[in-house]
Amino acid sequence: MQISPSILASDFANLQSELEAIATADWAHVDVMDNHFVPNLTLGLPVVEALLKVSPVPLDCHLMIDDPDRWAPGYAEAGAGSVTFHVEAAADPVATARAIRAAGARAAFAVKPGTDFAPYEELLPEVDMVLVMTVEPGFGGQSFMADQMPKVRQVREAVRRHGGEIWVQVDGGVAADTIEQCAEAGADVFVAGSAVYGKDSVPDAIADLRALALRHRH
Numbered sequence: 001m002q003i004s005p006s007i008l009a010s011d012f013a014n015l016q017s018e019l020e021a022i023a024t025a026d027w028a029h030v031d032v033m034d035n036h037f038v039p040n041l042t043l044g045l046p047v048v049e050a051l052l053k054v055s056p057v058p059l060d061c062h063l064m065i066d067d068p069d070r071w072a073p074g075y076a077e078a079g080a081g082s083v084t085f086h087v088e089a090a091a092d093p094v095a096t097a098r099a100i101r102a103a104g105a106r107a108a109f110a111v112k113p114g115t116d117f118a119p120y121e122e123l124l125p126e127v128d129m130v131l132v133m134t135v136e137p138g139f140g141g142q143s144f145m146a147d148q149m150p151k152v153r154q155v156r157e158a159v160r161r162h163g164g165e166i167w168v169q170v171d172g173g174v175a176a177d178t179i180e181q182c183a184e185a186g187a188d189v190f191v192a193g194s195a196v197y198g199k200d201s202v203p204d205a206i207a208d209l210r211a212l213a214l215r216h217r218h
């Protein structure tokens with residue numbers, strides 16, 4: 001059960017101290033948006049390279065960008081611990097996942113709320129994690145979509161059948177009142193932006209979320 005706070009909800013003018021604040025988390029989730037795949041623009045490789053120099057935890061890069069086949073391997077080469085691309089944007093997801101792994105990072109693919117998982121089950125041998133979006137990608141602070149829980153269950157079952165250690169991540173609206181249903185459905189990596197950085201004590205928020213998830217260890 002791992003917690004990956006999204007720095008999208010942090011103070012972008014103080015990213016170094018915002019990363020230091022989540023030293024007790026497992027990952028720092030970095031939302032890369034290109035204003036094409038999603039209608040929002042955040043940061044790209046140069047900023048990720050700067051974050052890598054100061055982050056106390058490995059970076060979990062979530063690429064909400066067009067043409068991840070071209071750009072995703074660069075994040076792995078830079079030193080990100082995990083690189084997630086969207087299947088909706090990838091022309092050759094197998095080659096992209098292999099390039100990420102060849103560069104030494106964990107590879108993952110993400111599915112938007114309206115995207116079925118079944119056509120992508122065959123990608124499981126190529127990845128280390130599947131991200132089930134629980135909001136429409138593009139913005140932090142949105143409402144959790146409980147209707148994605150059947151998909152989380154479906155991914156967990158497929159991962160079980162497949163074998164090996166493939167993590168199931170949820171991202172979007174994950175908070176104290178929603179994390180337990182995610183964990184119960186089979187998620188084991190939890191992205192949380194506002195539910196971590198929006199709290200008075202960031203370390204307490206991380207510990208509280210972890211404790212809630214651990215009630216449903218599978």
Ligand SMILES: O=C(CO)[C@@H](O)[C@H](O)COP(=O)(O)O
Nearest residue numbers: 137138140141172173193194
């Ligand atoms: O990828 C995204 C949004 O597209 C997420 O990583 C959000 O940044 C999560 O923020 P909260 O919903 O937890 O506030």
Ligand SMILES: [Co+2]
Nearest residue numbers: 031062171191
């Ligand atoms: Co994200």
